[in-house]
Amino acid sequence: MSTDIPDVSGISIGILGGTGDQGKGLARRFALAGHTVLIGSRSAERAQEAAASIGGPVRGADNSTVAAEADVVIVAIPWEGHRSTLESLRTELTGKIVVDCVNPLGFDKQGAFALQVEEGSAAQQAAEVLPGSRVVAAFHHVSAVLLLDPEVAEIDLDVLVLGDDREATDTVQALAGRIPGVRGVYGGRLRNAHQIEGLTANLISINRRYKAHAGLRVTDV
Numbered sequence: 001m002s003t004d005i006p007d008v009s010g011i012s013i014g015i016l017g018g019t020g021d022q023g024k025g026l027a028r029r030f031a032l033a034g035h036t037v038l039i040g041s042r043s044a045e046r047a048q049e050a051a052a053s054i055g056g057p058v059r060g061a062d063n064s065t066v067a068a069e070a071d072v073v074i075v076a077i078p079w080e081g082h083r084s085t086l087e088s089l090r091t092e093l094t095g096k097i098v099v100d101c102v103n104p105l106g107f108d109k110q111g112a113f114a115l116q117v118e119e120g121s122a123a124q125q126a127a128e129v130l131p132g133s134r135v136v137a138a139f140h141h142v143s144a145v146l147l148l149d150p151e152v153a154e155i156d157l158d159v160l161v162l163g164d165d166r167e168a169t170d171t172v173q174a175l176a177g178r179i180p181g182v183r184g185v186y187g188g189r190l191r192n193a194h195q196i197e198g199l200t201a202n203l204i205s206i207n208r209r210y211k212a213h214a215g216l217r218v219t220d221v
């Protein structure tokens, strides 16, 4: 794989819905890597509590402040709140790299399954709602449990990074690589995000069968 990785060490990272496991887990790992991290929430107080629980260079604020202040913004909210949250932050997110890790999934007696999304995928919905932002899809398959576990020093995982803006996908690949053990691998254009989001349902099935926190590795790159 190309070693031409941009220097992202000075980038600040905001996380919408950062009070959940996925957001807190990513916040923890990026803070450990030396990034300034801003946890966002619908409630500034909840965000500040979550930030305090992580410690280090992590601050909490409402989603709108985080969207306005951070260099790169990760969307870590449930699918149900995806469209409305992004619509409300369109101005703050203009010009920014917005990283969508949202998996539109349903759950029934047979387990997890991919939902049909009108725009094709959550990431494509984000791009449609945020025409002035640089939307990238990534971090769909990382386990929040592993991100949060202090016993886990390295996470054995390739993060597939999708998008239509090469500089933005390069930046997010480099950010993924800031988590020990993780590699960011370009995974195609945004129009192919549906499979990546849906594949999470398969990983959840694998996790249930094998009592694991399964991840993916891409060979020969």
Ligand SMILES: NC(=O)c1ccc[n+]([C@@H]2O[C@H](COP(=O)([O-])OP(=O)(O)OC[C@H]3O[C@@H](n4cnc5c(N)ncnc54)[C@H](OP(=O)(O)O)[C@@H]3O)[C@@H](O)[C@H]2O)c1
Pocket: 016, 017, 018, 019, 020, 021, 022, 023, 040, 041, 042, 043, 046, 047, 075, 076, 077, 078, 079, 080, 081, 082, 085, 101, 102, 103, 104, 139, 140, 141, 142, 143, 144, 145
């Ligand atoms: N958990 C994982 O292992 C994992 C892995 C990969 C990807 N993901 C994706 O990451 C996203 C977050 O996962 P999670 O497990 O952290 O979810 P979560 O705990 O259910 O939600 C995260 C945060 O989103 C906010 N939120 C909840 N409902 C909302 C709504 N309707 N509108 C706006 N904000 C809302 C809440 O924060 P406030 O109440 O503080 O605003 C909540 O703490 C999901 O889309 C998931 O598919 C998760």
